[in-house]
């Protein structure tokens with residue numbers, strides 16, 4: 001067989017929607033801002049598999065200078081534990097966030113969650129306040145905020161799950177009641193509020209929209225699953241073209257890959273025709289479960305170069321982003337909220 005050459009550029013960015021800013025995102029963000037005066041501490045969650053792209057600049061503006069930690073969730077899905085790749089990429093991410101305290105967690109790994117509890121025991125105390133310390137967990141939809149709070153509560157005060165979690169974005173729609181995660185003698189306990197995931201009003205770069213959809217920040221119905229798998233295939237091939245060898249030999253063509261996958265997994269329609277949409281959704285789920293390679297979607301070296309170039313560092317401000325979103329809504333039929 002001729003040597004396989006992976007695509008170095010993804011060629012299909014054409015018709016990707018750039019917005020997924022739903023009513024409960026807007027309302028959640030505004031409520032967070034209004035509540036800020038009663039909040040002592042912010043935990044910002046980002047997805048480990050898209051550490052740069054899953055950072056929502058809206059939070060920078062909305063949450064101001066509150067004391068904060070950053071937690072990169074779903075660590076188990078972004079690299080092999082303890083591998084040199086994991087160590088290197090975490091170092092690079094830490095370098096981006098030099099002024100913040102940063103954690104990388106797999107919710108199921110006790111040691112990861114305990115490190116956060118240990119830090120918060122010292123750092124998130126408010127002994128002068130009768131109400132204790134009130135923290136808010138924020139982040140893009142589906143990054144694992146509620147799951148993290150459930151684990152903090154379990155490891156912190158030994159109590160069972162308090163919040164509903166799920167594989168699609170939008171499970172938490174309103175700011176929840178405070179959940180106690182640390183108990184202290186004298187009553188200055190630490191409480192956490194869960195918040196609805198908030199997407200950005202406008203994503204200028206179509207590739208970032210594909211990354212956010214792949215990691216699950218966007219509902220699966222918003223972008224065609226075959227397009228998403230095509231982008232995923234481009235990414236998998238850059239990392240390890242043998243990661244899908246159970247279903248296909250290395251290829252840059254999404255349709256033969258999905259046909260092979262559908263045949264192996266029985267996703268066939270009448271007459272044995274492969275069901276490509278269904279195969280695409282299942283293939284994405286396999287990747288999200290860590291079964292098609294564990295790697296991150298962001299190119300951290302390119303991001304470093306971008307940050308070092310002062311001409312490129314400018315980001316859209318909140319009002320600019322909202323303006324672009326309003327204009328694109330006027331020009332196009334609005335993206336429905338498929339979850340309502």
Ligand SMILES: Nc1nc2c(ncn2[C@@H]2O[C@H](COP(=O)(O)OP(=O)(O)OP(=O)(O)O)[C@@H](O)[C@H]2O)c(=O)[nH]1
Nearest residue numbers: 074107142143144145146147165166170171172197
């Ligand atoms: N593999 C893995 N899955 C995780 C981890 N943390 C969360 N998840 C899964 O990610 C999905 C989303 O988790 P949630 O806690 O509901 O996410 P959320 O940020 O609260 O979501 P919204 O309600 O949309 O704001 C669930 O299926 C979790 O089981 C993790 O560290 N590793």
